[in-house]
Amino acid sequence: MTAQVETFEFQAEVRQLLQLMIHSIYSNKDAFLRELVSNASDALDKLRLEAFRDKDLQVDTDDLHIELAVDKDARTLTVRDNGIGMTRDDVVRLIGTIAKSGTAEFLRQVRESQDAAGAQDLIGQFGVGFYASFMVADKVELVTRYAGEAEGTRWESGGEGTYTIEPVADAPQGTSVILHLKAADAEEQLTDYTTPWKLREIVKRYSDFITWPIRMETTKPAVDEDSEPTTEVETLNSMKALWARPQSEVTAEEYSEFYRHIANDWAEPLKTVQMSAEGTFEYQALLFIPSHAPLDLFMRDAHRGIQLYVKRVFIMDDCESLIPEYLRFVKGVVDAADLSLNVSRETLQQDRQIQLIRRRLVKKILSTVKDLRGADAEKYRTFWTEFGRAVKEGLVQDTDNRDAILEICSFDSTLDPEQPTSLRGYVERMKEGQQHIYYMTGDSRSVIENSPHLEAFRDKGYEVLVLTDPIDEMWVDAVPEYDGKQFQSIAKGQVDLDTEEDEERKAEYADFLTWMSESLKDAVKEVRLSKRLTTSPACVVGDSGDLAPNLEKMYRAMGHELPQVKRILELNPTHPLVAGLRAAHAERPEDESLAETASLLHDMAVLAEGGELADSARFIRLLAGRLERSL
Known part of the structure; x- marks a missing residue:
């Protein structure tokens, strides 16, 4: 009996995105392989975790790996893994549609981007790298079977308006992505992705840190006329956990590529933070502060948290227990030595070691930003422009670190519209006898500057903080003082400006x-x-x-x-x-x-x-x- 093939139309946003991909908004087409290898690595992580959780799951985890296979004659490149796989519904949901918030905003920003670099930053920011396959392929096939299920699914598309799906009876566990590569074009100088040396180069540059072996069968020529060519399976990556290597042995490029892998971001990280602890409990951490805010930073369904490993074994993405919400933009990994491999999210919330790690991570991140402010003003300005609104949430949420948060904050003021000020700078400029840090909240700077409340303060030369973020309305009531000086709204209560009483x-x-x-x-x-x-x-x-x-x-x-x-x-x-x-x-x-x-x-x-x-x-x-x- 012939399996029924169903044809579906892509979601409208996916069609637009595919056209952008096909017309090459990536400045480097090699990136498609990094995206597919990264997806395969995630699938292997998830299978290992699911096998720990479900002891009845009938899967073999002894030889989890990623495989690259080429067919020069057919001009195909296959990226295969024996990971968790996908159900039919997963295929429709994850590939046929974009199941994330902010799609319209994402596409608008891509269209408005003035250059390829800006556009590729947005692609990474949104995390839709699978579609990069269509930069190098006329047709893409995907064959997958979810772990524990009997039947697999085949997905196929030429990157136009439709795709097909059909059941597959004998699909192996995991996922295979078969790229039918475009013909080599001398004018466009398309690279031949069926050559082993090129694949080695890409894997080494982008995916050397992947913790699973990336294998490829290669043929060695005969050594003499009487011998035959030999084939061997070659492992292309070193599989060394980047966070476990001494900083002196890791290049800035390796850190950047690892960040891009875990953050689905094409931009360079703004700052890299590596730390470790030994003694009563041991852990290693490799954290990154991004150079731009994700589109979903202020969305309710935004992912946040750090990847958690235990003794190099991946446990979970987005471990919210490791990082407070106001630092949700921080990406990275924590590898703990003494946690259970089957630890749950609920257990983590109460785990003493996790809480200790969390406190140390927060202090390290805040001190890093404080140091950045003193060492690199331009990078600090980028940080505050992108993440300042989120950081100020910590003034309400995190009373233990409130003083440290205040030290890294910047605020607009009436002193200089072009130059935000630190609270330290404000206090140092206070007039003799001034007892309060004056501020005013409002919808915009223009509303505040034209407010009657500001008149006497302006006439007498008092500097006033101009607070226009919605979160400002909340933290000013929660934070009593800074450096012994109380915050005072110029729009509340009585003011004392040494005005003579009549x-x-x-x-x-x-x-x-x-x-x-x-x-x-x-x-x-x-x-x-x-x-x-x-x-x-x-x-x-x-x-x-x-x-x-x-x-x-x-x-x-x-x-x-x-x-x-x-x-x-x-x-x-x-x-x-x-x-x-x-x-x-x-x-x-x-x-x-x-x-x-x-x-x-x-x-x-x-x-x-x-x-x-x-x-x-x-x-x-x-x-x-x-x-x-x-x-």
């Missing part, structure tokens, strides 16, 4: 302030004179313990029920509008139109800080009426 003016405005407070009681907690205003008539401020407006908005957007947070209206007694309104109220205390003016004054203050009005239609109606009467 007791006579306060007494003069007392009745007016009482009337204003009563008139606006549904909207504000209090009306008082301001020390922070110099040119604007009014501003709204929060009480010391109040929730910031942006944070309140964020919680409400997430569906949290919150009581109304009334704010304080501060008036500038030197502004003609405020002085005129006070005089008018003194003359005509019963004039109801003055209450409308008070309401307009409050609403203008809300709008001046970028806030939202509770009743914008009423504001427009009142303002239109006033404008009409002024004509």
